[in-house]
Amino acid sequence: MIWRYDVAATATRSRRNGDETGTKRRRKANHARLRGVRATTARLRYQSPYQSLTFHMLYRTMDVQTHKVTRERGKTPTSRAPKMMSVNSMNTRLPTARAAGSRRVQQRRSHVCSAASTKEGPIILHGQVLHSITSERLELVNSLDDFAAEQVLPILKPVEKLWQPQDFLPDPESPDFLDQIHDLRERTKNIPDEYFISLIGDMITEEALPTYMAMLNTLDGVRDETGASPSPWGQWTRQWVAEENRHGDLMNKFCWLTGRVNMRAVEVTIQNLIGSGMNPKTENNPYLGFVYTSFQERATKVSHGSTARLALEYGDDTLSNICGAIAADESRHEIAYTRIVDELFRQDPDGAMLAFADMMRKQIVMPAHLMDDMEHGAKNGGRNLFEDFSTVAEELGVYNADDYCDIMEHLIDRWDVNNRAVSGDAAEAQAYLMKLPGRIRKLSERANARKAKLPKKEVSFSWIFDHKLSI
Numbered sequence: 001m002i003w004r005y006d007v008a009a010t011a012t013r014s015r016r017n018g019d020e021t022g023t024k025r026r027r028k029a030n031h032a033r034l035r036g037v038r039a040t041t042a043r044l045r046y047q048s049p050y051q052s053l054t055f056h057m058l059y060r061t062m063d064v065q066t067h068k069v070t071r072e073r074g075k076t077p078t079s080r081a082p083k084m085m086s087v088n089s090m091n092t093r094l095p096t097a098r099a100a101g102s103r104r105v106q107q108r109r110s111h112v113c114s115a116a117s118t119k120e121g122p123i124i125l126h127g128q129v130l131h132s133i134t135s136e137r138l139e140l141v142n143s144l145d146d147f148a149a150e151q152v153l154p155i156l157k158p159v160e161k162l163w164q165p166q167d168f169l170p171d172p173e174s175p176d177f178l179d180q181i182h183d184l185r186e187r188t189k190n191i192p193d194e195y196f197i198s199l200i201g202d203m204i205t206e207e208a209l210p211t212y213m214a215m216l217n218t219l220d221g222v223r224d225e226t227g228a229s230p231s232p233w234g235q236w237t238r239q240w241v242a243e244e245n246r247h248g249d250l251m252n253k254f255c256w257l258t259g260r261v262n263m264r265a266v267e268v269t270i271q272n273l274i275g276s277g278m279n280p281k282t283e284n285n286p287y288l289g290f291v292y293t294s295f296q297e298r299a300t301k302v303s304h305g306s307t308a309r310l311a312l313e314y315g316d317d318t319l320s321n322i323c324g325a326i327a328a329d330e331s332r333h334e335i336a337y338t339r340i341v342d343e344l345f346r347q348d349p350d351g352a353m354l355a356f357a358d359m360m361r362k363q364i365v366m367p368a369h370l371m372d373d374m375e376h377g378a379k380n381g382g383r384n385l386f387e388d389f390s391t392v393a394e395e396l397g398v399y400n401a402d403d404y405c406d407i408m409e410h411l412i413d414r415w416d417v418n419n420r421a422v423s424g425d426a427a428e429a430q431a432y433l434m435k436l437p438g439r440i441r442k443l444s445e446r447a448n449a450r451k452a453k454l455p456k457k458e459v460s461f462s463w464i465f466d467h468k469l470s471i
Contacts, residue, residue: 122283132283133220137351140344141221141286147343148222148232155336156239165250168322170257181257187316188258193467195314196260198398199307199323200463201389203251205300205368206244206326207270211277212367213241219282219289240333247326254322265462269373269385276370281362287355290340295364297334298407299399301327306398338414345415350426356415357429360408360436366390375462388459391471401444405437412437 122132133141170180216237217223224234255261282288308323344352369386376385394400412418417433460466 128279128281129283131220131285133285133287137287137348138221140348140351144340144343145232148236148340151339151343152236152336153232153239155332155339156236156243157332159242162243162246163325165246165253168250168318168325169253184254184257184318185259188260188319191260191311191314191316191319193461193464193469194392194396195307195310196255196258196464197389197461197469198303198393198396199251200255200261200266201368201371201393202300202303202307202398203248203255204266204269204273204371205366206248206251208273208278208367209241209244209248210274212244213237215278215280215282216240216289216293218284219286220284222286222289236336240336243329243333247329250322250326254319260464262463262465265373265375269371269463272372272374273368273370276372278365278367278370280365280367281359285355287344287351288359290337290344291356291359292364294334294337294341294411295359295407296367297330297337298410299364299366299403301330301334302403302407303393303399304330310396310398338411341415345420349420350422350424352415353417353420353422353426353429353433356411356417357432360433364404373462379462379466380459383459388461388471392469395471401440401447405440405444408440409437 123130170177170184174180222233222237224231224237226234228234228238252266255266256263280289280292282292304323304327308320308327311317311320311323341352341356344355366386368389371386371389373385376388377383380388390399412433417430420430422430456470458468459471460468
């Protein structure tokens with residue numbers, strides 16, 4: 001329920017009761033409380049490439065320690081702010097009220113603290129920005145169904161033409177099944193532990209697929225509203241997830257067969273990662289969301305491509321083919337997402353430019369940044385598992401800051417950022433984007449120089465039975 005002060009309604013009720021003195025008292029109380037709300041909203045200022053504005057509190061589900069208010073039907077406001085409806089109590093309200101809530105949000109958001117501002121803005125929930133897309137840009141996204149059907153869905157492959165994990169693994173129906181497993185173990189027994197840490201980290205990232213599907217279904221205008229929607233966006237999300245699901249399955253089974261991997265520690269890490277989720281900072285905004293996925297698909301392609309190259313150097317052709325096949329899928333999916341942003345740039349160059357710059361300012365959050373095996377910190381003096389995995393992958397040449405900059409430059413070229421005709425804030429965003437890769441490379445060089453002077457430490461990883469690596 002959204003609460004707002006309504007001085008005129010209060011005065012009308014007072015006149016009906018013949019209480020002019022009470023009316024004045026209530027007006028003063030209302031104004032005092034309104035000043036408190038203004039003070040609260042004034043502290044919630046958010047700078048984004050879209051706009052600089054004061055966001056108004058949507059008290060419907062916000063857990064705020066002060067100024068917790070709600071409207072009580074049939075009661076006259078008093079000088080004391082009424083209690084806020086908690087998140088838990090909101091979840092117990094009638095389903096009809098909850099279903100109607102989403103429709104009421106757009107209609108009533110501008111009324112929340114309307115005395116402070118009449119400009120409509122995004123919602124802030126638990127300190128995070130939600131639904132930041134404007135109504136005009138949401139309308140543009142809603143018009144892209146035909147584009148998605150004609151330009152995005154065809155990138156998916158029919159199931160019968162796709163490889164399946166079993167195509168790369170020992171065949172259990174074969175009479176020499178055990179011999180095949182023995183050969184696999186012989187090929188992988190001399191592969192360095194550092195490689196397995198990179199391979200396992202990539203596999204865990206792929207296994208957290210439920211999180212990525214949930215992320216796509218937070219985006220306004222393109223989510224799968226029913227779970228089985230026939231819309232092009234619904235079809236894309238489900239079938240993209242179905243194709244991606246093969247990656248984690250294959251890598252997981254391969255790692256198990258090698259005998260080099262502590263699968264229980266890996267499984268604990270996967271469960272914790274899925275349970276923790278991720279926050280890519282896309283604000284339910286498809287502009288931001290598709291910039292993020294464009295970048296991330298290319299990053300995973302680079303990472304799997306690197307492990308494919310290294311596996312070949314270590315003499316395991318099968319493992320190289322596995323990583324290469326996964327990288328090829330990621331490349332195909334990258335084409336789909338960059339094609340969507342192509343269209344956003346074509347129809348709304350200012351909005352697309354602002355979104356691209358916004359995501360680059362925030363930096364692309366890696367999907368597995370919340371991984372936790374429940375052991376690493378305790379065994380290694382509080383060190384972070386994801387950071388140590390990333391360090392190993394960087395030192396091995398799987399994925400590093402140069403790759404990050406290369407991806408950024410690729411997308412800048414792909415979307416023809418330098419030659420777009422934009423103005424105002426979008427022009428500033430354009431200038432920022434063109435200078436950013438060079439800045440990041442310089443910062444990376446300085447960081448690497450400092451890092452090279454630091455002594456290496458022995459760090460154990462539960463994923464490989466607590467073997468220690470020097471990082």
